[in-house]
Amino acid sequence: MSILAKDVTWGVGERAIIQDITLDCPEGTVTGLLGPNGSGKTSLLHVMAGLRRPRGGVVELAGADVHRMPARDRARRIALLEQHASTTLPLTARHVVDLGRIPHRGRWPAGRGEGAVEITEAMRLAAVTHLADRDWRTLSGGERQRVQLARALAQRPSVLMLDEPTNHLDLAHQIDLLATVRELGLTVVAALHDLDLAAAFCDLLVVLRGGRVVTAGPPAEVLTERLVRDVYRVEATVGKHERSGRLHVVWHDERAVR
Amino acid sequence: MLQTVHPARTRPGAGFATGAVLTALLLGSVVVAVGIGSVHVPAGDVIDVVRGRLGLPAEGVTVIDDRIVWQLRMPRVVGAAATGAGLAIAGAVLQSLTRNDLADPYLLGVSGGATVGAVSVIVLGVSVAGLVGGAALGAGAFVGALVALALVLMLATGRAGDLPPARTVLAGVAIGQLCAAYTSFVVMISGDHDSARRVLAWTMGSLAGVRWQSATILLVVALGALVGIIAYAADLDAFAFGDASASSLGVSIQRVRWLLMVGTALLTACLVAYTGAIGFVGLVVPHVVRLVAGPLHRRLLPLSALAGAVLLIWADTAARSLLDGQEVPIGVVTAVFGAPLFAFLLRRESRSR
Amino acid sequence: MTSSRRTRFLPALLALPLALTACGGAPEAESKEAGGDHYPVEPTSCGFTSTISAPPERAVTMNQGATEVMLSLGLEDSMAGTAYLDDAVPEKWRAAYDSVEVLSKEYPDNETLLKAEPDFVYGSYASAFGDEAAGPQDELEKLGIGSFLSLFGCDENQPSADVSFDSVWKEIEVVADVFDVEDRAEALQDEQEKVLEELAESRPGDGLEVFWYDSGDRTAFAGAGEGGPQLVLEAVGATNLFADLEGGWADVSWERVVAADPDVIVLADASWSTAEDKIAMLEKDPVLKDLRAVKAEAYVVLPFSETTPGVRLADGAVSLGKQLAELG
Numbered sequence: 001m002s003i004l005a006k007d008v009t010w011g012v013g014e015r016a017i018i019q020d021i022t023l024d025c026p027e028g029t030v031t032g033l034l035g036p037n038g039s040g041k042t043s044l045l046h047v048m049a050g051l052r053r054p055r056g057g058v059v060e061l062a063g064a065d066v067h068r069m070p071a072r073d074r075a076r077r078i079a080l081l082e083q084h085a086s087t088t089l090p091l092t093a094r095h096v097v098d099l100g101r102i103p104h105r106g107r108w109p110a111g112r113g114e115g116a117v118e119i120t121e122a123m124r125l126a127a128v129t130h131l132a133d134r135d136w137r138t139l140s141g142g143e144r145q146r147v148q149l150a151r152a153l154a155q156r157p158s159v160l161m162l163d164e165p166t167n168h169l170d171l172a173h174q175i176d177l178l179a180t181v182r183e184l185g186l187t188v189v190a191a192l193h194d195l196d197l198a199a200a201f202c203d204l205l206v207v208l209r210g211g212r213v214v215t216a217g218p219p220a221e222v223l224t225e226r227l228v229r230d231v232y233r234v235e236a237t238v239g240k241h242e243r244s245g246r247l248h249v250v251w252h253d254e255r256a257v258r
Numbered sequence: 259m260l261q262t263v264h265p266a267r268t269r270p271g272a273g274f275a276t277g278a279v280l281t282a283l284l285l286g287s288v289v290v291a292v293g294i295g296s297v298h299v300p301a302g303d304v305i306d307v308v309r310g311r312l313g314l315p316a317e318g319v320t321v322i323d324d325r326i327v328w329q330l331r332m333p334r335v336v337g338a339a340a341t342g343a344g345l346a347i348a349g350a351v352l353q354s355l356t357r358n359d360l361a362d363p364y365l366l367g368v369s370g371g372a373t374v375g376a377v378s379v380i381v382l383g384v385s386v387a388g389l390v391g392g393a394a395l396g397a398g399a400f401v402g403a404l405v406a407l408a409l410v411l412m413l414a415t416g417r418a419g420d421l422p423p424a425r426t427v428l429a430g431v432a433i434g435q436l437c438a439a440y441t442s443f444v445v446m447i448s449g450d451h452d453s454a455r456r457v458l459a460w461t462m463g464s465l466a467g468v469r470w471q472s473a474t475i476l477l478v479v480a481l482g483a484l485v486g487i488i489a490y491a492a493d494l495d496a497f498a499f500g501d502a503s504a505s506s507l508g509v510s511i512q513r514v515r516w517l518l519m520v521g522t523a524l525l526t527a528c529l530v531a532y533t534g535a536i537g538f539v540g541l542v543v544p545h546v547v548r549l550v551a552g553p554l555h556r557r558l559l560p561l562s563a564l565a566g567a568v569l570l571i572w573a574d575t576a577a578r579s580l581l582d583g584q585e586v587p588i589g590v591v592t593a594v595f596g597a598p599l600f601a602f603l604l605r606r607e608s609r610s611r
Numbered sequence: 612m613t614s615s616r617r618t619r620f621l622p623a624l625l626a627l628p629l630a631l632t633a634c635g636g637a638p639e640a641e642s643k644e645a646g647g648d649h650y651p652v653e654p655t656s657c658g659f660t661s662t663i664s665a666p667p668e669r670a671v672t673m674n675q676g677a678t679e680v681m682l683s684l685g686l687e688d689s690m691a692g693t694a695y696l697d698d699a700v701p702e703k704w705r706a707a708y709d710s711v712e713v714l715s716k717e718y719p720d721n722e723t724l725l726k727a728e729p730d731f732v733y734g735s736y737a738s739a740f741g742d743e744a745a746g747p748q749d750e751l752e753k754l755g756i757g758s759f760l761s762l763f764g765c766d767e768n769q770p771s772a773d774v775s776f777d778s779v780w781k782e783i784e785v786v787a788d789v790f791d792v793e794d795r796a797e798a799l800q801d802e803q804e805k806v807l808e809e810l811a812e813s814r815p816g817d818g819l820e821v822f823w824y825d826s827g828d829r830t831a832f833a834g835a836g837e838g839g840p841q842l843v844l845e846a847v848g849a850t851n852l853f854a855d856l857e858g859g860w861a862d863v864s865w866e867r868v869v870a871a872d873p874d875v876i877v878l879a880d881a882s883w884s885t886a887e888d889k890i891a892m893l894e895k896d897p898v899l900k901d902l903r904a905v906k907a908e909a910y911v912v913l914p915f916s917e918t919t920p921g922v923r924l925a926d927g928a929v930s931l932g933k934q935l936a937e938l939g
Contacts (some may be wrong), residue, residue, distance in 0.1 A: 013417075051505045075508025082506075085499045088359065089553040099499075102492050105510035153505075296864035321901075325869050327853065381883075392828040392892065450883050451736070452826060459830070459862065466865060467829030482656040484671050578864060583853055585830045585862045 001158040002027045007057035010047050018211040030182050032198040033191040037210035043193035049080040049161045055172035058144045075103035079157035083164045085148050093147045095133040100154030118154050141168030162190035199247035273557040280564035287568050289333045291575045336567040337468035338574040339567035340476035346566025348522040349540025354494045363526040363540035365430045367406035370437030370492045372530045375402020376460045377441045381453045392467050396531040403527035409433050422510045462587030463534030472532050483525040484563050493557035536589050538596025539566050545603050547562045654785050657765035659748050666790050667731035674735035675680045676921040682707050683922045684795045692727045694719050698914050720743035730760040737766035763920045774838050774920045804926040815932040816849025822873040826884035835861040839918045846928035876904045881915035
């Protein structure tokens with residue numbers, strides 16, 4: 001399903017944290033949200049995922065207003081992977097992934113087998129099958145992130161919202177994660193900080209600064225030296241890598257010379 | 259060396275096995291506890307009394323034995339089971355909703371408010387709906403609990419009408435302190451020689467006044483609460499990683515939190531009105547059950563209810579038979595066993611992290 | 612409930628020594644003013660000794676027990692104030708009580724007490740000499756104010772006297788000594804002994820098993836084996852259901868009450884727990900309403916102040932004896 005945000009504004013108290021945000025993510029595309037810290041990426045993801053009600057504007061999922069949907073229906077279609085997840089409870093990784101089936105289950109404890117297939121599949125895709133019986137609290141940052149991804153996948157969503165999903169991951173796992181979600185054909189909106197990864201895996205890039213959209217479009221159009229300078233305040237060269245043909249950003253700073 | 263969770267917790271059958279054991283323990287406890295008390299009634303006579311009451315043929319049942327076993331002890335045992343179950347469930351729910359391991363059923367000002375109500379009846383002689391004696395005390399306690407709950411909720415409600423966990427806990431502490439101040443003030447200024455002792459006795463809790471009427475009400479309330487709350491087992495699980503996570507899993511966090519907090523507060527207020535504020539059960543039982551059967555609520559809730567019931571049956575049995583002819587306040591018994599148990603749990607938890 | 616004969620008799624008895632002192636010779640009065648050979652008197656209790664060098668003329672009593680000891684010795688003219696009444700002072704002393712100023716409903720604070728310019732402070736419970744009340748006895752001593760704490764009122768640091776009539780009379784003797792009216796104490800003791808002897812002979816409570824219900828609703832706070840209730844019951848020859856428990860009172864088990872099915876229930880009547888309320892509770896309770904004593908309404912009611920160790924215990928015994936006889 002496609003998801004779009006039209007003139008979305010949201011804030012706390014007097015302050016507006018995001019303003020007049022419009023972005024259109026066609027079905028099956030991967031959209032990268034870029035921008036420095038504090039630019040409103042997490043807030044935008046939360047509003048689009050239906051967790052927060054916008055003050056102005058609307059979020060539509062295949063034409064239906066996300067904030068008018070019953071919460072469970074929404075949760076069956078949109079899954080959110082947060083930046084930080086923590087708990088003090090002694091949950092196993094499997095328990096955590098099992099949480100993803102909650103939107104699909106009735107109120108009364110269902111038959112024990114419900115969702116077994118989805119859970120197994122989700123754990124395989126996130127490469128956490130071997131962690132199933134481990135206590136979540138003993139896992140490394142990266143392992144936790146992938147277990148949470150499995151949980152999101154177990155929801156069998158059409159839209160996946162990812163908030164800095166690659167933060168704790170090794171390079172190999174970072175690539176795996178983005179490749180996997182892309183292959184699944186889900187509509188993905190991901191807040192990313194790694195420009196090279198964004199360039200490699202996203203169909204669309206949206207750049208935020210100060211709660212507003214600075215620019216949006218395909219990576220080749222958006223990732224310019226000027227943008228990197230204006231938004232990230234770093235001097236860089238953007239070019240195509242000879243072997244892979246992918247865009248990559250190389251920053252310059254004398255202090256890095258050895 | 260990274261730890262594996264004890265496989266028992268994750269085995270699908272573990273919940274049922276533990277449940278079966280606890281149920282057997284509960285039934286066994288009822289049977290044994292009704293035979294223990296400050297007056298010695300031989301086991302055979304106890305059995306005869308019960309048989310007689312159940313309509314089975316029984317011989318030689320004296321009126322006094324029947325009164326003691328069936329009219330005094332049995333309702334206490336039933337009442338203790340219901341109260342223990344209710345307190346344990348309430349504790350489990352509040353610990354999950356506030357994500358605070360130290361939450362107990364009295365979090366929302368219920369115990370403080372109930373004491374205010376009780377003190378007003380005991381010391382100031384405030385009358386409630388023309389009731390006297392124990393009934394007035396219970397009614398006063400219930401009303402006091404409701405007022406305190408309302409104050410806590412007012413204080414805790416955020417701008418958006420939600421109940422942020424941290425703020426709720428603090429509001430509970432604040433109102434609790436206010437209630438304690440009122441209680442002390444009334445006892446010291448308006449109280450007579452006996453007031454302090456009687457108020458203390460009330461706060462320590464007792465099942466000595468529970469007869470069949472009260473026991474039945476307690477049982478209905480506890481069972482109703484259990485059934486009602488189990489319906490929210492999945493929602494409670496969803497709170498494991500916090501509000502955003504729960505919301506993304508489709509839980510209407512505001513509605514669920516309000517419903518469950520008010521619901522458990524009402525449950526607790528009912529229990530407290532009959533038996534006073536018995537401590538430690540609601541705090542410790544959910545932790546022990548979590549250790550054995552894991553944190554998922556479809557197991558945690560019913561198993562906590564069973565464990566709480568068993569625990570309080572034995573605490574009450576101890577309270578009424580430890581000292582010959584004398585009653586020990588049940589709050590003392592639960593504290594004496596609860597405090598070291600809790601310390602043990604804390605050490606275990608900190609070692610496993 | 613007190614014997615009307617005694618009501619008329621006692622003041623006459625007490626008036627006698629007073630009359631004697633009044634028309635007594637100058638020598639006696641002189642020796643008093645000069646300090647005489649009776650003073651200094653050093654009343655001791657709970658590990659504290661006070662020094663009294665002359666008969667106090669402005670005594671303040673801090674509890675009902677203390678007030679009643681003073682009134683029973685006819686010392687109202689030596690009193691400047693009373694405080695903390697639990698229930699009504701009996702008829703026989705009513706006029707005397709009314710002639711003394713009531714300083715406060717409960718304990719007076721330091722200032723109120725000092726304003727009354729006391730030279731002697733007498734309390735029944737250790738709390739009377741707490742900081743918010745009269746203040747510690749040694750502080751009072753420094754201000755030249757003598758004091759005395761009941762032998763039964765010592766706090767945890769000092770053991771209180773055993774509860775017995777002898778101890779009651781000992782205390783009255785000590786207080787009488789302070790005011791140099793020992794003969795009145797003797798007379799009082801004689802009288803009480805006589806009354807107790809009569810009861811010991813007639814034994815109105817013989818063979819009766821009694822449940823002494825002081826207060827409490829869920830659990831009963833009942834008379835135990837070592838206090839006022841036990842003494843009073845023993846004086847009439849009755850058996851206390853909970854005589855085996857330590858202390859004056861205890862929270863007791865209803866099971867034992869039901870098992871024993873006592874003959875009589877004694878109810879202490881206090882403003883915080885009236886006999887009426889207790890009876891209502893007993894009659895409403897599904898189990899207790901079937902007790903023999905409840906069905907037959909075999910109740911004895913005693914005012915609370917006749918059940919605590921003090922000068923009125925004997926009155927309590929007499930009243931109990933009478934009511935038991937009436938119950939037949």
